[in-house]
Amino acid sequence: MEFSWGSGQESRRLLLWLLLSVWEAGSGHYSVLEEAKHGTFVGRIAQDLGLELAELVPRLFRVASKGRGNLLEVNLQNGILFVNSRIDREELCGQSAECSIHLEVIVDRPLQVFHVEVEVKDINDNPPVFPATQKNLFIAESRPLDSRFPLEGASDADIGENALLTYRLSPSEYFSLEKPSDDERVKGLGLILRKSLDREETPEIFLVLTVTDGGKPELTGTVQLLITVLDANDNAPVFDRKLYEVKLPENVTNGTLVIKLNASDLDEGLNGDIIYSFSSDISPSVKSKFHIDPVTGQIMVKGCIDFEESKSYEIIVEGIDKGQLPLSGHCRVIVEVEDNNDNVPDLEFKSLSLPIREDAPLGTVIALISVSDRDSGANGQVNCTLTSHVPFKLVSTFKNYYSLVLDSALDRESVSAYELVVTARDGGSPSLWATASVSVEVADVNDNAPAFPQPEYTVFVKENNPPGCHIFTVSARDADTQENARVSYSLVERRVGERALSSYVSVHAESGKVYALQPLDHEELELLQFQVSARDAGMPPLGSNVTLQVFVLDENDNAPALLVPQVGGAEGAVSVVLLRSVGAGHVVAKVRAVDADSGYNAWLSYELQPVAGGPRSPFRVGLYTGEISTTRALDEADAPLQRLLVLVKDHGEPTLTTTATVLVSLVENGQSPKASSRALAGAAGPEGALVDVNVYLIIAICSVSSLLVLTLLLHTVLRCSAPPTEGACGPGKPRLVCSSAVGSWSYSQQRRQRVCSGEGPPKTDLMAFSPSLPDSRDREDQPQTTGESFAKVRL
Structure with a gap:
């Protein structure tokens, strides 16, 4: 949207105010003007969050904005937050006084989450607008002086000073403008008759009503008022009250009575008969939600009343008599919609860091959970709980955000995965709740050495066995998984007499089968004792040993x-x-x-x-x-x-x-x-x-x-002749x-x-x-x- 910047001095003041409003005190809070151009500087977000520029890309620096699209973006080269596309505050927040874009800044390795709010400041980019460009008024010439004729005021999509409206009526000897007071609900905009009308002298009067907002530069809107002077119908209908206030629960059924209006007319006959109707300036949303009985004045519900869609409705009702020159009376009905607990909380898992290593330190963030509830008050206050008896906990971090963190030590060999259920429950009565589940897999680390069923085995082998025969199989089990549980076997080498152990036996590295490499001789070797080592493929590898006692059994291979x-x-x-x-x-x-x-x-x-x-x-x-x-x-x-x-x-x-x-x-x-x-x-x-x-x-x-x-x-x-000699066995x-x-x-x-x-x-x-x-x-x-x-x- 384009708009004039006004005089040069005003433009410089606005530009200076724009630069000063980009950063506000307090870390994680920025502001930007709506309709700012693409590339407009918002803040040095990486520097303010304490992040190094060189680690933005490796750590997968990213910015997410729930339901806001890609209005803001971060330059990963310099860490500057800038405007990426057109920001319309009225489109984002409507008439809300506060309008902010909530950003989730997420970096991985390790996982960190920062919450940043960017306040969108209003500029005067919307002129005041009347419901129609022309309004026809029918006023009887017999109306007394100071009679009041209500007008539908203009609306401005901006807020604050930019939505502060000032009305101005074109010069007229017959009418003056009554401006809205502080309490708009009691007395609104209207025309005051200052001079008696004479249809024969002036049958029609043309006026221009101009509205100006308080923005800089100011914007204006106009509506043409065509006043037709009617012939005498001396008394107009009068309602019991000028303002009616009604509280209506949401989700009521169609046909529910909202209020019954009553107007009276001092005239008799047709001039005293009143027909009720909605004002021609009423909004389409009111027409779609409510219906008025023209005879009884009863206003009833005919559409879906949803508190989350609209919290209140303003209805202008006319009472018109049936005189030859009909006169009308007006009143305002304000319907306040009461909230019911009709919205289930919404849960959403954001960034997940899975699987989690079994040696992860306590406090490790596993997931970020966003919760919301469209209801208001206690109905919209959500509390989250986690499955009991699990080594995790929920930590409330920012507004309706929770972090799923590790609360106690993990052991994959005991539990390899956890099925976690997060329950979000609101504060309504009765309360509504929703659940979301996530499977947390525990990644293995090499913390278990291979283990043999028993520390020692006794094996009996007959002598004169064929070379290469299988004599035993050792088997070790590793409680870890994958590479950490892949076991290989080897001999613990030693000397057996004058020969190496490996010249007698060998062990297959994968199967653990022990083979005798040569025929064994009971008369030479009765017992062959050695150890087999089992070692896994983890980093670093772990191992254990088992002892084998191989007894060589005698065969009758020697004659007496x-x-x-x-x-x-x-x-x-x-x-x-x-x-x-x-x-x-x-x-x-x-x-x-x-x-x-x-x-x-x-x-x-x-x-x-x-x-x-x-x-x-x-x-x-x-x-x-x-x-x-x-x-x-x-x-x-x-x-x-x-x-x-x-x-x-x-x-x-x-x-x-x-x-x-x-x-x-x-x-x-x-x-x-x-x-x-x-x-x-x-x-x-x-x-x-x-x-x-x-x-x-x-x-x-x-x-x-x-x-x-x-x-x-x-x-x-x-x-x-000789000394005695010693010796057990002498020659000869x-x-x-x-x-x-x-x-x-x-x-x-x-x-x-x-x-x-x-x-x-x-x-x-x-x-x-x-x-x-x-x-x-x-x-x-x-x-x-x-x-x-x-x-x-x-x-």
Whole structure:
């Protein structure tokens, strides 16, 4: 809209006032004149709010105005608030004395909300306007002096001084202008008859009514008054009161009686009959809401009465008689609309900062909520509440604005999302309420390490497993989500003997499957203990360990081994010389064997194999001791050379065995019981074998006697000439196996015990012994351990 600025001096004063009114005292409050041009400076909003210019764009600086469009805008380069489009105060606020544009200044990262009010100041851009450009008045010539004829005043869309109206009537000898008093409801604008009318002299009178507002520059409006002088109808209708005031609740039904008017006329007949009607100058809104009965004067409702649409109505009613020259009377009816609580509060979520991290600090703003109610008074006062037992609260920030903030610590692993319901309830009776819901998702942070169901696992694996076989699966659970819960597994490396742990086992990084990389040997490694680490993919990563104890179970993969190896393997033989005079139960020899396995796989038993087609042997072997003993007294019928085959077997599945061959030479009592150093398996027959044994025995006796004499002499010399020497195992001295270690079962438990055989080369000796006294007791399970004599027989 364009308007004249008046004189140069007035223009300068107005411009100075415009510049001074842009900023008012108090942060967050500005003012601007309506109709200001595009780009007009309003204020340095970024600077006043304490924001740096460089952070406006990164922090998504924006300005929002509810229902106001884009009247104002901010230059993100310099932070200046300027006029973006035409601002019409009358369009925004109508006749309201206060008119402001409420701005919400929102910045993110972190979320901040500022409330700014820009007051729109009125300028005189609307001239006063009459309801019509011409008004026709019919006045009887008989009307007395000082009679008053009401006129509809002009209206000005501006406010304040700009709407202060002054009326001026063109010069007339008949009429003067009665201006509105301070109480417009009692006495308004009107014409006062100052000189008696004479229709024959002046049938029509033309007047111009001019109205001027108080703005600078001032604006004016006019209406032409055409007064027609009527012939005499001496008395005009008169209402009981000039002003009627009525209170009417909103939302009443059509046909509701508002008021019944009453006017009287002193004339008689048709001149005294009154017809009621609305003034021709009445507003269209009154015509659409109310109806008057022309006969009874009753005003009734015919449209929707809404307090939020209009709080009051002014109705001008005419009473016109039916005289030949009709006269009229006037009154004013002011209808005050009373508010009912008929509007539900309105909720709206503004800026939302979701999801919220579970480690967010208390007081973090999550959302901005705007509430409003079109009702007035207590009916329009809104109070907001939040769902109970949630870690959030509502904080009233500015007028009808609430902030949804974090009130207590969050834990995504306990609750991953909250369904919040905000209830807005007004103060009416009964009160009305509305709800709005929002889902608040809690974002995960890496605050939980992977956890194993138990700190330690025991795993059993059979030895000789195939390389790469799966032996166990570890599994850790992470209470976090996504990357923070993606678990990878690895070995905690250490040394196992001389080798690295990773040469024995490996773990799959994703599945947690543990594999044996090579066959495991129970005899080499019974227990493999190690740790597996589980680590998530969070930042920073968290981890935990679990211990695995892998027990290698034994399999029967080792055959029994004789404690003293046989020369020539199973085909070799051990010779033992036995006197024929021994009785039953005499221990001849003892076969000892060990098994590298353990448990039942190392539990050994001994059996004496019968000779095919031969006589029953006079010997037997202890089932678990390996002792060979006589079952009866020997006689001449027994062959001089007895060949005994001892089968040694374990209790594994399948059973593994080995054999030992023992040759027993029977000699008479007069012969020397010396052991032969040769195998007797090659004798041609019993008699030849006996002759060879005698010859060998004589040679052996001589050799042993000579050796004994030399040994005694040497021992005497050494004891007299040299200091005593220490040593458990001397060279040339055979290490005897103690017969008190009874039974192969106990001995097999000492799987890694080595037999000390001296420093010289190993000798294939089998230790055979016989007790000094005959004993007929059964030695199968409990052999004699005292009074034993030993003989060393070399193969």
